[in-house]
Amino acid sequence: MLPFAGLPGGRSESRTLPPNATYYDATANARTAHSPLAGDTTADVCVVGAGFTGISAALNLAERGYRVVVLEAGTIGIGASGRNGGQIHSGQRVDQTVLEAQAGLDTAKQLWSIAEEAKAEVLARIERHAIRCEPRAGLLTAAWKKSHVPLLHADAEHLEKIYGYKKLRPLDRSETRAIVASERYHGGVLDWGGGHLHPLNYLLGLADAAVAAGAIIHEDSAVTAIENGPEARAVTANGSVKARFLVIAGDAYLGRLVPALAERLFPIKTYVVATEPLGEERAAALIRDGLAVADTKFVLDYYRIAPDTRLIFGGGETYSSGEAKNIAGIVRPPMLRVFPQLKDVAIEYAWGGHVGITLNRQPHFGRLAPNIFFAQGYSGHGVALASLAGRLITEAIAGTAERFDVMASLPVPRFPGGPMFRWPAQVFGMMLAAIRDRL
Ligand SMILES: Cc1cc2nc3c(=O)[nH]c(=O)nc-3n(C[C@H](O)[C@H](O)[C@H](O)COP(=O)(O)OP(=O)(O)OC[C@H]3O[C@@H](n4cnc5c(N)ncnc54)[C@H](O)[C@@H]3O)c2cc1C
Structure with a gap:
């Protein structure tokens, strides 16, 4: 994996914690x-x-x-x-x-x-x-739909031309496939100025x-x-x-x-899992060069390999006020949609968090x-x-x-x-957008 040049790396120690620990x-x-x-x-x-x-x-x-x-x-x-x-x-x-x-x-x-x-x-x-x-350099934005590819590439060109940002590399389908072992993506843009x-x-x-x-x-x-x-x-x-x-x-x-x-803020619950360690070989074959990946869906998937070779995968949202009981059950389907080859892999940590979004x-x-x-x-x-x-x-x-x-x-x-009606209106809008992701 490529660290950001000259920065301290550090591999943290695993220890025993309660079941809800991240x-x-x-x-x-x-x-x-x-x-x-x-x-x-x-x-x-x-x-x-x-x-x-x-x-x-x-x-x-x-x-x-x-x-x-x-x-x-x-x-x-x-x-x-x-x-x-x-x-x-x-x-x-x-x-x-x-x-x-x-x-x-x-x-x-x-x-x-x-x-x-x-x-x-x-x-x-x-x-x-x-x-x-x-810290690691490199963040790939992967196009979920074919129509997203020209938009991503045009954006990369715009950022270079107008803002002088030269760290983006537009990728076609096969170049993206060479980085992420998933058939889901149609292309993407690799940003060497991003990371994780x-x-x-x-x-x-x-x-x-x-x-x-x-x-x-x-x-x-x-x-x-x-x-x-x-x-x-x-x-x-x-x-x-x-x-x-x-x-x-x-x-x-x-x-x-x-x-x-x-x-002016809507708190959405989003979820993340960490799998069991995949082993160096399997992890390196899944995502090349220790890059982070995020896709272009409305309810996006975002993931990366941790230094101990686990896949850390974020995906899925809920909009109700209660706590989700089975977080792994929420995140596993999007994870397997991207990586069906991981169906034998156990999820060892699953947690949620509140993202504050504005309209x-x-x-x-x-x-x-x-x-x-x-x-x-x-x-x-x-x-x-x-x-x-x-x-x-x-x-x-x-x-x-x-x-x-x-x-x-x-x-x-x-x-x-107002406070009474913003939840149903927002939830409805977000659910529609989430459905559109699947079309
Ligand atoms: C699951 C998840 C995945 C995400 N992934 C990414 C990502 O990959 N990249 C990215 O850029 N962003 C990501 N985000 C968003 C990012 O984490 C947040 O934008 C950022 O952490 C917000 O930081 P903050 O300090 O403003 O809020 P927080 O980190 O939420 O901190 C707010 C703190 O205020 C405290 N607090 C609240 N009320 C009170 C009170 N009354 N008295 C005292 N303390 C109080 C809380 O306990 C909390 O500790 C993600 C968020 C979530 C939940």
């Missing part, structure tokens, strides 16, 4: 425990949520000398950042051509360069803090770096109320933090704590008050972008909001129907 929990680096908030305290900035958004904010702010307190409802990594596919995508979630039509070429170029910086930020942080999280990593270990490394820079993290400290004012206040069951600035970074796990954020799939950045910032709704594209969000928030708090405001300028509509 593969990432089972292969996590040593964790630092953080005590719950007890009593009332003050800070320059209080951050709500310890995923990539919150921890990157804490790290960047602490490095600039701000006194930062992070309040996390569970443990670090319990949200999407600790349980995702680990894939690092180029660009924003929405195609550049759409952004150009919507916001003009200059803004689209700014958004592209922010996204490029987001990938660079991930790699720079891994290197600077020597985070052992198995162990998301939980990356997050734990960032959190340790934030603490080393002076941030204080409290786990098991759910914020139950937020109070506005010249000094904002975040309240938990056993204490509170009064701060000049507040950063809300709860994404799809925030629930209804802030109605103005909830009405138009654009990230939702902004302020609730002059001193209360938020970033959410990366719509399945948050490994890199949420890692940069903290830096943009830090710049804004420090008085240079230009780049934060480029992100905040993206229009993110409310979900229609």
